[in-house]
């Protein structure tokens with residue numbers, strides 16, 4: 001079996017700590033399930049600026065392009081706020097450089113976590129949808145953009161091809177899930193949203209089993225709180241997706257636990273937790289490692305087709321949550337390392353049990 | 360005392376019904392408190408298209424400009440979806456024509472309504488903030504915008520003057536409230552947001568008593584759910600304000616009850632409920648009139664300095680809520696007219712009590 005090449009971008013703030021946790025779990029699961037890989041650490045974000053003079057150093061792009069998958073933890077922090085090219089710039093550019101046009105975020109509320117949601121239990125129970133966010137166009141990349149002392153301009157741009165390909169990702173996903181798609185736009189105001197909706201209607205023709213509804217982004221911001229259970233796959237332009245996917249994460253009450261994947265045409269996916277780099281708690285050994293550990297599981301499942309390993313990791317994670325061996329943000333009193341070790345123990349313990357059963 | 364001239368835009372769907380309710384309450388309160396006014400009904404929105412061939416007929420603009428205040432209920436509906444100029448276009452253009460650059464929305468969760476919120480009680484109790492949304496620029500009005508079959512473009516534009524004036528509205532409001540301002544932007548990505556934040560920092564210098572914090576719009580979408588109590592005055596660009604103010608409305612669980620005002624330099628304010636025209640329940644006499652009634656109260660208070668009348672109306676509204684004389688969307692079993700009549704009864708009853716006490 002060929003070794004898989006994983007590019008590792010530990011980033012800033014709590015990034016390196018939780019990356020260490022994620023990689024420890026990857027190692028344990030790989031030993032157990034006989035998965036072979038090699039790691040290629042690269043500077044990125046604030047760390048890219050510090051180590052190589054840019055948030056997205058050339059060497060990192062080259063390595064990323066040659067990788068089978070990319071693991072990123074989190075970037076940014078006040079230290080680099082006044083840099084001409086800030087850490088976030090690296091994130092935008094790596095998306096662009098690798099053609100990572102589809103950001104996919106599961107929004108699932110497990111029964112065991114319902115108490116953690118800010119929403120009342122009956123509203124949120126059973127919530128299970130996926131947000132498909134366009135990631136390499138729209139307001140983030142449109143030209144011209146300019147900033148002067150007396151005025152500023154941004155451009156929102158979408159081409160037909162850009163809209164078609166993200167629609168297909170979303171509709172294909174719906175077919176494998178519950179055959180329901182929600183299209184988000186602001187087509188009562190924006191020209192780009194009119195095109196977005198028009199192409200959605202066209203693409204929908206090829207998916208006769210899928211029911212489609214259309215929401216204005218403002219109505220959607222309400223519906224995510226009022227009745228999140230109704231959604232299955234939500235397809236949204238870049239800027240709206242940024243806002244709505246964070247809103248959706250919040251209703252799970254588990255922002256420290258959510259992984260995401262950015263996928264593109266080139267076949268190299270980038271996996272990352274959805275939260276930020278939390279510089280205020282960096283270096284204290286108290287950051288919640290679960291998001292990064294779930295991110296590793298997502299990578300194993302989606303890039304390497306190892307749902308066995310992913311499942312073992314997720315089961316172990318659910319076990320520590322049930323046992324409340326968790327960090328302070330989840331109401332526990334354990335540190336990053338303790339939670340990670342316990343998860344590894346469960347992964348390994350799982351083996352023992354499995355071996356017993358197979359006797 | 361001079362008669363106040365109020366332009367009335369009954370609009371579409373449930374618009375005319377709830378406008379009737381609001382005006383009945385205005386009449387009752389005016390009789391009681393000796394307030395003189397005249398009404399000037401004008402076609403607008405879908406009704407504008409039907410009656411005068413355009414969502415914003417010329418005559419409506421002329422009347423609006425000559426008014427002391429404008430009452431709008433709600434516009435739009437599937438009937439006009441294929442019109443070249445749809446009802447919403449009228450709304451955008453009246454904002455522009457009257458220079459209504461500041462949309463102000465209170466987000467208050469009354470103790471008596473906490474059960475109606477989708478949020479857990481401890482999260483939402485005590486929430487009381489105001490969203491100040493820029494309303495005549497940004498992504499809504501920037502040029503160029505174009506729509507072709509293969510691509511579309513919108514422009515986000517802000518000038519310094521546009522940003523400065525909305526900042527001043529927000530900071531002035533904070534001084535009269537709790538001296539706290541939250542600035543919303545996406546300055547890690549958008550040029551217009553960089554200018555937005557930069558000018559906010561400048562304006563803040565003139566308000567030494569006001570504490571300011573800065574939020575990215577995605578983080579803000581989370582914070583509104585996670586911890587809404589922390590906010591006092593929130594200042595946001597047009598498009599973000601559209602999304603966040605609806606999200607904020609939803610956490611109150613009382614979207615059928617929230618008024619808003621759009622204010623401008625010219626001195627004529629436009630008052631409207633924040634909800635839509637709900638064509639599905641139009642004409643059945645079941646629409647919740649409370650939003651429109653509170654909108655009338657807001658107008659009396661802010662345009663006509665009649666806080667006595669506004670207070671009497673709000674007290675009566677709270678009374679029907681307490682007595683559960685409310686429409687189905689609020690868990691009651693009463694129709695629009697019954698709720699309205701009861702509110703009027705309380706307004707009049709209130710007099711009797713007041714007179715008794717003053718004996």
Ligand SMILES: CC(C)[C@H](C(=O)O)[C@@H](O)C(=O)O
Nearest residue numbers: 088089091092242547548577
């Ligand atoms: C850091 C920032 C540029 C980024 C974005 O807006 O896309 C982040 O919020 C995200 O959602 O990944």
Ligand SMILES: CC(C)[C@H](C(=O)O)[C@@H](O)C(=O)O
Nearest residue numbers: 188189218447448450451601
């Ligand atoms: C109807 C629509 C154009 C409008 C807007 O987006 O401004 C509405 O959503 C609002 O918030 O008043």
